[in-house]
Amino acid sequence: METINWGIIGCGAVCEWKSGPAFYKTPYSSLVAVMRRDEEKVKDFASRHNVPRYYTDVDALIQDPEVNAVYIATPPNTHKEYAIRVMQAGKPVYVEKPMALTYTECREMVEVSQATGQKLFVAHYRRGQDYFLKIKELIEQGRIGKLVSVNIRYFRSAGENDKNPALHPWRVKKEQAGGGYFFDLAPHTIDIVMYLAGNIQEAKAYVTNRSGYYEVEDTLSVAFRFENGAVGTGIWSFVTGGKERGDQIEFWGTKGKITCSTFAYDPIRLETEEGIELFPVAPPEHAQGPLIQSIVNELRGVGNCPSTGQSTLQTARIMDQIMEGYY
Numbered sequence: 001m002e003t004i005n006w007g008i009i010g011c012g013a014v015c016e017w018k019s020g021p022a023f024y025k026t027p028y029s030s031l032v033a034v035m036r037r038d039e040e041k042v043k044d045f046a047s048r049h050n051v052p053r054y055y056t057d058v059d060a061l062i063q064d065p066e067v068n069a070v071y072i073a074t075p076p077n078t079h080k081e082y083a084i085r086v087m088q089a090g091k092p093v094y095v096e097k098p099m100a101l102t103y104t105e106c107r108e109m110v111e112v113s114q115a116t117g118q119k120l121f122v123a124h125y126r127r128g129q130d131y132f133l134k135i136k137e138l139i140e141q142g143r144i145g146k147l148v149s150v151n152i153r154y155f156r157s158a159g160e161n162d163k164n165p166a167l168h169p170w171r172v173k174k175e176q177a178g179g180g181y182f183f184d185l186a187p188h189t190i191d192i193v194m195y196l197a198g199n200i201q202e203a204k205a206y207v208t209n210r211s212g213y214y215e216v217e218d219t220l221s222v223a224f225r226f227e228n229g230a231v232g233t234g235i236w237s238f239v240t241g242g243k244e245r246g247d248q249i250e251f252w253g254t255k256g257k258i259t260c261s262t263f264a265y266d267p268i269r270l271e272t273e274e275g276i277e278l279f280p281v282a283p284p285e286h287a288q289g290p291l292i293q294s295i296v297n298e299l300r301g302v303g304n305c306p307s308t309g310q311s312t313l314q315t316a317r318i319m320d321q322i323m324e325g326y327y
Helices: 020-024 040-047 059-063 078-088 103-116 130-140 181-197 289-299 310-325
Strands: 004-009 028-035 053-055 069-073 093-095 121-123 148-154 201-210 219-226 233-237 246-253 254-258 269-273 275-279
Touching: 004 020, 004 059, 004 289, 020 028, 020 289, 028 040, 028 059, 040 053, 053 059, 059 078, 059 201, 069 078, 078 093, 078 103, 103 121, 121 310, 130 181, 130 246, 130 254, 130 269, 148 181, 181 201, 181 219, 181 233, 181 246, 181 310, 201 310, 219 310, 233 246
Parallel strands: 004 028, 004 069, 028 053, 069 093, 093 121, 148 233
Antiparallel strands: 148 246, 201 219, 219 233, 246 254, 254 269, 269 275
16 A cells, blocks of 8 residues: 555544544545544544544444544444454554453454455554663663562542443443553553563453442452563552552563553653663654554554554453453
8 A cells, every 4th residue: 555545434533643643644644534423523523623524323434435444433332343344445554442341352353354364453652752761771771770660550540430320431331441541541551561561471360349339340450470480560540549640550570660551651760770761752753653553664664664454463362351350
């Protein structure tokens, strides 16, 4: 493909800034069609983003002859179905995370990708951002020595809609999201930790609901063992008090420590015997821009995308292990 003409299924909030504009700002890439069931909203999105065509039917967008790649930005319960339909139509697909509801669904998607020969990419877009590539560089340079442990902490308070069953967002509805906010946010952290520190071999967890605001989990404590022998811990809670969020990853090594964040882009902190170094690295204008550029490059035959269906199977496997026995 010389130019990648994208179609979007599900042009909601994530498409407004994180992803949507990158499809038409990236060289050799254009956004030619969008789809959403609500005609008024999809028409408005198309108008504001100068998209030539809009649809309210999924298959109409998939079959659009000008669309030669599709981005799926719907809730996770539809990812497998839509991705398979796109690939069976002979087009590569880029799917929001989590890739699907379970490891089994993710594996089915990868099998269809292999059977059809169509590429499957997943929106673990931190793999393309300079902030995390700098951390990867520091680890690979041996600045903290041999990796010993990785510790993850994420805390945030419940929103007003979380407390009102009549206003619950889809992210706390298991039938749509697969679980609670953990399913929406933790894959970002688990995936980038494995990209930086190596694959996790096994995870064991305690999972609970402490608030009673909704039926899905809201607090988790996890222990990891990496394939390279390092160990790790993670704790997430989405119902803690206070306005400030806790967002921290620590990479401990035999010669030092790296501290960073998943979502806040706090300055990367390197601590060694020589002292402390700070590396402030700003996020990109559009969060998914660098990864979308890598997808466009791969589809044009001039590069490779670091986030694929195959790489995401590792994240899905660990998510399943964490939630085993809870549902």
